[in-house]
Amino acid sequence: MGESAHHLGVDPERPQGEVLGVTSARSLMCGGPRTRDAGYMIKVESLTKTYGAFTAVDDVTFTALPGRVTGFLGPNGAGKSTSMRIMVGLTPASSGYAEVSGRRFADLPNPGLEVGVLLDASAQHAGRTGREILMVSQMMMGLPASRVDEMLDLVSLTPTESARRVRNYSLGMRQRLGIATALLGDPEVLILDEPANGLDPAGIRWMRDLLRGYADKGGTVLLSSHLLHEIEVIADDLVVIGNGKIVAQGTKAELLRAAGTLVRTPNVQDLANALTASGVAFQPSHATGSADALRVDAEPELVGKVAHLAGVPLAELRAAEGAGLEEMFLELTADTQRDGAAA
Template sequence: MIEVSKLTRRYGDTTAVRDLSFTVRPGHVTGFLGPNGAGKTTTLRMLLGLIEPTSGTATVSGHSFRRHPRGLHHVGALLDAGDVHGGRSARAHLHALARSNGIPTRRVDEVLTEVGLTGAAARRRIGGYSLGMKQRLGIATALLGDPPVLLFDEPLNGLDPEGVLWVRQLFRRLAAEGRTVFVSSHLMSEMEHTADELVVIGRGELIAAESLDEFAARGTQPTVTVRTPDAGALAALLSAEGAAVVPYDTETLKVAGVDSVRIGEIAHEHRFLLWELAAQAASLEAAFMELTADSVEYLAGESR
């Protein structure tokens, strides 16, 4: 289990993480979400003892990571797939870690097989690896000590579709084995396929810590997309019906508060031509965009 309590990290006048508290339970894949600059990587580095908190605590299985001897037995982590010695082979890299952590050397070939880096790939120098291969090696490193707690920061970067599917299945299997799996990602669609629970932060502060379904339900209610050459006139009628109507462009409306059946009836009664009438359920991405809107550090098209 991971427990974060009132965790704060300041750099001079800048507060990267502020009074952050949450728990990550075993047996689940927990997604760690937030806009760029939200403090996700800083939080993970404090969990791993790489950064000292200004105040508060971050513990794994009840202890600071630094108090765990031979840490790979307790926590496996992938923070930066490129942070490896490029002149070593994958097998040599893992052998060195196994020796320093008291891990049987047989685990090296086991995890290389697990991630699909066998044969010539295992003997190749890491400096010649693609990003996707480095990600696989990073995952192998996290698995090396067969730990009960696993942390992954953007593990899908550089992976092809087959690799993405493999990672999804791997994370779910690890959670099903009773492990704690904590995955930081900016890919909302992947969290919908992978995570059971979410921890969402913005500007270093907690926004939500709940199930994926609960978080998605907090976002904007289901909407209906309507395309018609008479968007202005139809918008007026729908507003009078009690709908919340937002023009998307000159021919498209986003409508909430009235379902697609009633919109179709109104359009038929007043002889409006409809080019599109499509109901859209609330989504994780929509909820994330809405609930983190005030926490985004850089906005496209924003003048400074």
């Protein structure tokens, strides 16, 4: 990172970030179109939760829109689950607030009919059958009993399976039951914490199609995950959180485009000088697994032109497509040291 980054507005169509990465992604998103906010179904405003000296959620602000799947992405312990618990009133916020369907969750008269919630599929009485768990929720929401069978069909739990007690369920079956509970009241909003955990590949595919269909019919989906690729395939909008803070948010397209260009050359220093002279921001990239690559905050065409004029031979030149997001995400993960400690 020794090279100084410039931002002289090479491309007037695009807002320029300071140094490509976290801050640039954030400023880019903030400059994005926010006029859609008028139609949000989930609104989280300056949400903060502290436990003594530890800040689990730090000034988190975002919205989720109808007809879209919003991915809430972050490493384990980043504050996703705490934020979601605050949204549904299970955890009191230290400051800030969250609204669902335009109201605080506690002010919803019959929340199950407006918001489907799945925070932890294993958080069920182990001695109750799957069917009973649905019946209890169906009774509480005041729905007809037939709704239970419809939901069991929808999530492909057979009558034999639904008659078994939940202690004998696999995690995948619990997730299906949890999804059934969340969808029971035909809500307009879904809040799902790591719903793909424990599902097999076919199950993940099923869940993806289900949520896609739900959003396409106008529903609002907020789902969290600690897996970038899992969320990349389903989400329309992304909110990336690390150490309790939002580090990037926007549409998936915007975030992926934000990565700029990946360029690889044997003469890294020459290219760096040329880019600096042209006023294009860049930083070293480890996306290729070697030290000869740069990630440049400009279109490939411009980078190629700069290299050509400087007479620098290139080994590779391509749009970085999400490499920035992935690197940022890896950085976040490395910060928390969870994977490192386990190894």
